[in-house]
Amino acid sequence: MNLAPSILAGERLALARLLSKIENNMQEGLTALNELFPHTGQAHLVGVTGAPGTGKSSLVNQLAYYYRHPIQGQTPRKIAIIAVDPSSPFTGGAILGDRIRMQDLAGDPGVFIRSMAARGSLGGLAQTTASLVQVFDAAGFETILIETVGAGQAEVDIARLAHTTIVVEAPGLGDEIQAIKAGILEIADILVVNKADRPGVESTERALQNMLQLGHPIRNMKRPEDAQDRDDEQQAQAILPIWVPPILRTVATQGDGVSELVRAISDHYQYLHDTGQWKKRERNRLQNELDNLLKDSLVARWRATISKSEYKYILDSLVERRISPHQAVESLLDGGSPGKSF
Template structure:
C-alpha cells in the first residue's frame, strides 16, 4: 500500500490522511492499520487527565518541549500528541483548541499533534483513540501523549490505554478531596499539582499526600525514590507528587524524570508487559462488544427493538423483562399485543 509506505517513510500528509480514515471508520483505514500493526509496541504511552481548567494542555506542551530538547544529556525523543476535545451536544462539532494552545510546537519536525473530537464518548476518550495511537506508534513516535477532555468522574478510561497516567490537580478547586470523588487518584502513576504558584498549593499537596498514605507504604513517594525504581523495582509504585507552573516551565524537568523513572520501573518489574497485555485485551473486548452488538441488532426483526424500548418507557416491561424479550425474541409476559413476536 502506497500510503503505508509513505507513513513509514515519515510523510506527515499520508499520516494525517490515514488518521482521518480511522476516525471516520473507513474500511480502507482499518486495512492499512492491519498492515502497520506489526510495527507497534515501541512507544511509551502517557495519559494526561484531570478536571477541566487545571492546565493539562499547557503541561502536555511543556512535557513535549522538554522531551524534544532535554537538558540532562538524554537523547531527544520524537513525540506525538493526541488531544481529545469535547464534542458540542448541539452542533456535533468540537473546538479542537489544543492546536492553538500548542502552536509553539508546530514547527518541530519531531512533534506531531492530532486533535480529536470525543463524539459524545464517556471516559474522556474518542472511540477510535486507541487505533489512532496504534498508527502513531507504528509511525515511529517514541512517546505518545494522550490528553483527555477533562470529563471528571468518567475519565478513568485513560488508565486502560496508557502505560503511565498523569493526574493533574490545581489549587483552589474548592474541595480538597475532589480526587477521591472523581476516582482519579486510583489510576495515577504521577500526581501533578499544576498552577502551584496559586494560594492553596500546600493544602492540596497535604490532602493528596494524606490520601496516598491511606493506600501506600509511608514515605515511598518522595523524589529521591524515583531513581531507585531503575535498579531496585518495588512491588508497588507509589505516585510522586510534583508541583508545576506549566505556563512558565517550572517543575517540568522533574515531571520528565519521573516519567522516565516510571517507564524504567515498569520494564524492570515486568509491569510493562502486564499493562500491555491488559491494554490490548481491553481494546479487543471493546471492539468485540461493539461488533457483537451491531451484528445482534442487525439480526432483529424490523422495529422489534424500538417497540421493546417503548414498552419499557410505558412501564409495561421491567428492564430485566425487556432484556429477556430481546435476547430470546419472545413475546412479552401477559402481552396481548403480538407485534413483539417476530
C-alpha cells in the same frame, strides 16, 4: 489505497489522512490498522489527566517542547499528542494564551498533534484513541501524550490506555475538586501540582499526600516485627520494588519543574521495565481494547438479525408499560414473537 507503507515510511500527510479515516470508521482505516499493528509496542504512552482549570494542556505543551529541545547530550524524541478534552486548546475550547503557546510546537516535524471531539459515545472515543495510538506507535513516535479531562470514569478509562498516568492538580480549586479526585488518584503514577506559584500549594500537596496514603494501603501496612520501626516503608521497598507516586510542583506557563517531570516519567518507564509491569500493563491494555471491540461487534451483529418492526413492537410495549425493560430484552434475545400479546 493502502496507507500503511506510507505511515511506516514516516509520511506526514498519509498519517493525517489515516487518522481521519479511522475517526470516520472507514474500512481503509481498518485495513491499515491490521497491517500496522505488528509494528506497534515501542512507544511510551503517557496519559495526562486533571480537572479543567489545572492547566494540564499547558503542561502537555511544555512536555512536548522539552522532549523536542532536551538538555545537551540528549536526543530529541518524536512526540505525538492526542487531546481528548473539550476544554483543551488542542480541541479548540482554549483561551487565547494557550493558543499562542501552542505555536511553540507548530511547524516541528517531530511533533504531531491530534485533537478529538469529546462528543458521542465515550466508549467509542476510548476505542478511537486506542487506534490512533497504534498508528502513532507504528509511525515511530516515541512518546505519545494522551490528554484527558479527569472528571469521570470514562475519562479514567481513556487514561488507562497509558503506561504512565500523570494526574494534574492545582492549588485553590476547592475541596470539592479534591474530593472528585479520590478515584482518579488510584490510577496516578505521577502527581503534579501545577500553578505551583499560587497560594495554597502546600495544602494541595498535603491533601494529595493524605489521599495517596488512603489509596495505597500497602505503604501503610506495618509488619509485626518492626511495628515501632519508622523506617519500615523504606525496608519494604528494598524487599519489593514499589513505585511511590511522586508529587511534583510545576508552573507550566514558565516551564518550571518540567525537566523534573520528564525525569519522573523516564524513571517510571524504567520501573515498569525492571519489574515486568510493562508487560502486564500492555496485556491489560490490549485485553481492555479487545473486550470493547467484542462488545461493539456483538451488538452490531445482533442488530443485523432483528427486524425493525419487531424491535418497534417491543419498544412500543415498553413505552406503554406492558412489559418491563428486562422483559423487553428477554423477548428480543429469545425471539419473543411479535404476535405474542403482553
